[in-house]
Amino acid sequence: MNSRRQFLKISSLSAAGLIFGGGLLDAFANNLVKTNPSHFKGPFDFTRTPTYCEVCFWKCAGWVYKDENGRIKKIIGNNDDPNCNGRFCPRGTGGVGMYNDEDRLKTPLIRTEERGKQTFREATWDEAFEYIAQKLKKVKSEHGAEAITLFSHGSGGKYFGNLLKAMGSNNITAPSYAQCRGPREVAFISTFGQGINSPENTDIRDTKCLVLIGAHIGENMHNGQVQEMSDAIDKGATIITVDPRFSTAASKSKFWLPIKPATDMALLLTWMNVIINEKLYDKEYVERHCYGFDQLKEHVQQYTPEWAYGVTTLKPQQIRETARAMANAAPAVIVHPGRHVTWYGDDTQRLRAVAILNALLGSWGRRGGYYNPDKAHVPHYKLPDFPKPNKSWRDALGGKYNLADLALASGLCDASMPSHELGHKIKAWIVNGTNLINTLPNQAKTIEAIQALDLIAVVDTMPMEITGYADVVLPECTYLERYDSLRVSQGREPSVALRMPAVEPQYNTKPAYWMARELAKKLDLLDYFPFETLEEEIDWELQQIGSSLEEMQKIGVKRMPREEDDLYFTEGENVEFGTNTGKIELYSTALAEEGFEPMPVYTQHPEPQEGFYRLIYGRAPMHTFSRTANNPNLTDLMDENTLWVNPKVAKEWGLKNDQYVYLENQDGIISDFSIKVRVTERIRFDSVYMVHGFGHTDKRMKRCFGKGVSDTQLISNVMTDPIMGGTGMRGNFVTFRFDNKKEA
């Protein structure tokens, strides 16, 4: 590989390198609004309404400004909001594109031909609900309510979730667990007795050393984190980035470790070895709080820097130096837990290694490490008791994955397969705000599961791939046209935020709350929806905490004092952790009880064959998954993904910059579309990289159809985490093709 210095030169020219720091975030965002002249019909009447952003799950609170004609002019951050501190990221600023997108779903649809053919007739709301209600009743009477599943990512999940529970099913699942942060939660719960959740409780603001292991903050634009990282850099914090790709974060780092993909576990265990053997760990903290130190010490002796060199390709000296940099900063050090961590199947164990390293450095519960988050306590109106399901989602998975703390989207998809025999079968899906075709790995399996269902109803704003498979499509209005439940997210200080409509719903679209309640009427479950409108419920909730809908409409965000002054542990405090031993478990008794390794072990993962390259993927600052792929404002900034290819590889294949290639994976799957090559030193020679969320196949989305390649299409090998069922997606290898003809 080339040296770090050379890479720095390259990166200073890159657009991605500009996202960070000072006012650049703002400048970029403002620029975005200015390039969209259609919203600038002055003179302006600065009427504003509060919202929180739905473009990603950071849920920043902001203000929607309208002009005198009542048209949305801009969306900006709310200064009182701890998630965004008054600044929106480019995606949030461009959120108005979701409202303006002329390809939106406009009216309820009922499918007329086979699933997947994208052929529908327009229907009335009543017809659509009647269709769904009849099918749900039938599934319930033939297979039990437990045969119904809700897949949801986004605000409407709460209302459809209540409907599901009222019917007698607890199969409520989101892809943000088994395809995203699940292993991290299980790892931190088994180590500290507490998960990380969102926004992450990382105290980046005050950190002196931030270690990013495949977490690409800066391209991963989670707003508050990007801002805090930018401030920490200004204050001189040391950044250590471990990534086979020279990411934006790597370009801001003192140390960039271009690790061989799939070997992070070796590095983590070796860091522990150095920190323990060089006595760099926080002895007092470990003695007071931790369980299993002696076993861990013995366990990591085998993992020396010289051994790790052969595995990770990282120099022993660099491993030692970075371990010492962390220890120097401790306890104000964060070995960041990442977020999308379903990589290689041993992900819970890798995240256990991350958690243990933090424990050795004494960063959990300390300033500049991990703070103790708090949340506003907003009472909910008491609903009648939900019927108890006879069988749970765990039963549907045949009793596997006992340590998973939430339902698995992939697991419930598996349980819908015709061949599924482990537990009870799933026969009906309600899908809200998740494009499962592009979200779950192994598309062929997702489609086979869908084809075997008795019902699939999809609630979405856009004609995404998943809607093409729906029996009934329910068009939701965008977040700018509706109320949603209060945002109550964790943070240093508790806060609540209001979303209210800035404009009337366009077309024949409706909010999810209304849909769930109308369905409840048809299913005789109205008792579970006592409020006719969501705003009545919100007002009731706000009254309980001494506020009101009226007040929140004026302020948007309400911050509240913490109940206790317990952001960090105090000197000499004895803390009771929520683990079996009440201690931070370096040796996990919970994993041991379930028959898993109590301490993480390095195992080797498959490597690409000759002529193949590991497919790795990530985020771009101006897009959120496939959610924004057709957004007119954001496609202006980026309308296709590119394939990062190392110059050495490009030379071998005779590939030139900007040339389009098809990709074929290890299972012979050839990409539907082609992707533009970007020859760059910023990626290792054994891997190629693309941004997730492109390569759309639904023609109804005119701007993004056929643009770029879908990583998901090429992820047919899934490395399942035996502990919690997460779907490791980075064990897929691709080669280049110059056409997409299938061989006979």
Ligand SMILES: Nc1nc2c(c(=O)[nH]1)N[C@H]1C(S)=C(S)[C@@H](COP(=O)(O)OP(=O)(O)OC[C@H]3O[C@@H](n4cnc5c(=O)[nH]c(N)nc54)[C@H](O)[C@@H]3O)O[C@H]1N2
């Ligand atoms: N190959 C691959 N797969 C991945 C990932 C990856 O990087 N690569 N990432 C994984 C991760 S980390 C996650 S969290 C998941 C995310 O997975 P998803 O949440 O499924 O992400 P999206 O693809 O953005 O799908 C969001 C859907 O919600 C719709 N939508 C947007 N706004 C609204 C709204 O207001 N109401 C309703 N009803 N619908 C709305 C969008 O049109 C879109 O269809 O994907 C996981 N899967």
Ligand SMILES: Nc1nc2c(c(=O)[nH]1)N[C@H]1C(S)=C(S)[C@@H](COP(=O)(O)OP(=O)(O)OC[C@H]3O[C@@H](n4cnc5c(=O)[nH]c(N)nc54)[C@H](O)[C@@H]3O)O[C@H]1N2
């Ligand atoms: N702009 C934007 N921001 C987002 C999102 C979005 O869609 N758009 N989605 C949000 C969501 S839901 C999530 S979960 C997060 C995900 O964001 P993160 O959790 O930060 O990152 P990942 O997507 O897991 O990882 C991508 C990085 O891992 C590197 N990588 C690949 N293989 C390896 C390996 O073997 N070892 C190491 N060390 N690194 C490797 C890639 O080169 C890339 O830089 O982003 C969030 N933020």
Ligand code: SF4
């Ligand atoms: S980080 Fe950006 S996209 Fe996500 S909620 Fe905040 S402003 Fe919206």
Ligand SMILES: [Mo]
């Ligand atoms: Mo995620």
